[in-house]
Amino acid sequence: MQIFYTPDLPEGASHYTLSEEESKHCIRVLRLEQDDSIQLVDGRGGFYTARIIDPHPKKTLLVITEAQQAFGKRNHYLHIAVAPTKNIERLEWFLEKATEIGIDEVSLILCQRSERKEAKVERLDKIITSAVKQSIKAYHPKLNPIQPLAKLLSIPFNGQKFMAHCLPGEDKVSLAAQLQLQGHCLILIGPEGDFTEKEIADALQSGFKPITLGESRLRTETAALEACFEVNFLNR
Amino acid sequence: MQIFYTPDLPEGASHYTLSEEESKHCIRVLRLEQDDSIQLVDGRGGFYTARIIDPHPKKTLLVITEAQQAFGKRNHYLHIAVAPTKNIERLEWFLEKATEIGIDEVSLILCQRSERKEAKVERLDKIITSAVKQSIKAYHPKLNPIQPLAKLLSIPFNGQKFMAHCLPGEDKVSLAAQLQLQGHCLILIGPEGDFTEKEIADALQSGFKPITLGESRLRTETAALEACFEVNFLNR
Numbered sequence: 001m002q003i004f005y006t007p008d009l010p011e012g013a014s015h016y017t018l019s020e021e022e023s024k025h026c027i028r029v030l031r032l033e034q035d036d037s038i039q040l041v042d043g044r045g046g047f048y049t050a051r052i053i054d055p056h057p058k059k060t061l062l063v064i065t066e067a068q069q070a071f072g073k074r075n076h077y078l079h080i081a082v083a084p085t086k087n088i089e090r091l092e093w094f095l096e097k098a099t100e101i102g103i104d105e106v107s108l109i110l111c112q113r114s115e116r117k118e119a120k121v122e123r124l125d126k127i128i129t130s131a132v133k134q135s136i137k138a139y140h141p142k143l144n145p146i147q148p149l150a151k152l153l154s155i156p157f158n159g160q161k162f163m164a165h166c167l168p169g170e171d172k173v174s175l176a177a178q179l180q181l182q183g184h185c186l187i188l189i190g191p192e193g194d195f196t197e198k199e200i201a202d203a204l205q206s207g208f209k210p211i212t213l214g215e216s217r218l219r220t221e222t223a224a225l226e227a228c229f230e231v232n233f234l235n236r
Numbered sequence: 237m238q239i240f241y242t243p244d245l246p247e248g249a250s251h252y253t254l255s256e257e258e259s260k261h262c263i264r265v266l267r268l269e270q271d272d273s274i275q276l277v278d279g280r281g282g283f284y285t286a287r288i289i290d291p292h293p294k295k296t297l298l299v300i301t302e303a304q305q306a307f308g309k310r311n312h313y314l315h316i317a318v319a320p321t322k323n324i325e326r327l328e329w330f331l332e333k334a335t336e337i338g339i340d341e342v343s344l345i346l347c348q349r350s351e352r353k354e355a356k357v358e359r360l361d362k363i364i365t366s367a368v369k370q371s372i373k374a375y376h377p378k379l380n381p382i383q384p385l386a387k388l389l390s391i392p393f394n395g396q397k398f399m400a401h402c403l404p405g406e407d408k409v410s411l412a413a414q415l416q417l418q419g420h421c422l423i424l425i426g427p428e429g430d431f432t433e434k435e436i437a438d439a440l441q442s443g444f445k446p447i448t449l450g451e452s453r454l455r456t457e458t459a460a461l462e463a464c465f466e467v468n469f470l471n472r
Contacts, residue, residue, distance in 0.1 A: 100458050135453045217371045222336050229465045236450055
């Protein structure tokens with residue numbers, strides 16, 4: 001069945017009108033008709049089944065026939081902060097894959113060695129939405145605009161804080177050894193040239209623990225996805 | 237230091253001439269000079285340091301200054317068989333990421349519901365080689381040309397055999413519960429429309445065990461990477 005993203009659907013609504021874009025997709029592209037059923041996700045855990053009662057190509061009217069809240073609610077909260085890659089497609093891949101596998105929040109960080117200083121959040125958010133629909137997630141991961149690492153370090157975070165960096169360090173531990181299951185965690189992933197020594201020192205000072213993601217030399221987006229895999233796998 | 241791929245470098249060689257392509261890359265692109273040092277991987281576990289003694293742009297001559305065998309040898313053997321995706325970039329992405337994370341062999345399979353019936357192995361192999369160099373792997377994963385699933389099922393495989401499919405089945409287990417560590421395993425990943433019931437029955441008949449890769453609905457290439465991640469993580 002077809003999935004539509006309806007972030008403004010109020011809980012408890014009996015009817016809903018698809019946005020102009022989604023109406024067009026529903027009626028002109030998918031050629032759905034009156035009485036056809038579709039599914040809706042509101043990005044906040046709501047998962048709905050609805051029937052088309054007016055197949056208008058700009059304002060398709062639906063009646064909600066079934067509603068579930070907290071659909072597929074995850075047992076933990078994962079926030080990954082990553083420096084956008086020089087080739088933006090690599091970041092886009094990460095966002096798509098992390099959404100499929102399971103993530104709650106992504107922050108984009110600007111580091112000393114970042115090759116990319118800006119990233120268009122709106123476009124990136126569309127990639128997340130597309131993955132939300134494709135993989136039938138009722139929760140839409142939150143994407144925060146790019147901010148300097150120092151700013152992120154200064155924001156209080158109620159949970160475990162980790163930093164994956166590539167410099168040698170005997171104090172590095174694996175997530176498997178450290179992660180408190182079913183908790184909140186924030187993991188920092190550096191840019192292509194890694195974090196600087198000062199950035200690492202600042203993060204440790206702010207309560208981040210250094211972690212290793214295995215023996216392989218991973219690209220930025222692969223490291224971010226590896227962290228996402230590990231946290232989800234350990235919490236399974 | 238720069239890494240070059242030298243599959244024809246004989247073990248124990250004292251000198252080596254880079255191929256025309258690699259010579260050009262070394263001298264014209266990277267502008268390396270006489271007495272500069274580079275690193276070589278032979279794809280069979282050999283990892284070398286070499287010094288340029290003749291910076292010829294078509295046949296760069298090197299003297300080997302250091303040689304290590306079985307460099308980064310993995311403690312298990314992972315073979316993933318996957319149906320190529322309709323959008324070939326998705327398969328390419330899997331090959332790059334799997335090479336970074338760790339894989340030994342990839343087979344491309346033709347299934348009943350495959351949307352893509354062919355795949356250019358030479359091009360795909362270049363993507364693997366590029367990831368081998370980027371992530372400093374001395375072992376080059378083997379890529380097998382596309383073959384019908386039935387043919388793959390008929391080949392004897394000395395190790396554990398798993399199939400990840402999306403049909404409901406109470407007999408599905410997780411890799412964590414089943415995988416024998418440090419062993420050989422072969423995992424089948426189906427096409428975008430999943431394996432057919434007959435394909436699943438045939439595989440189980442051939443000794444494959446059905447596995448689940450978690451609760452999320454994953455795309456083909458994400459499922460293949462999830463399997464790769466799980467096997468590596470469990471064997472860490």
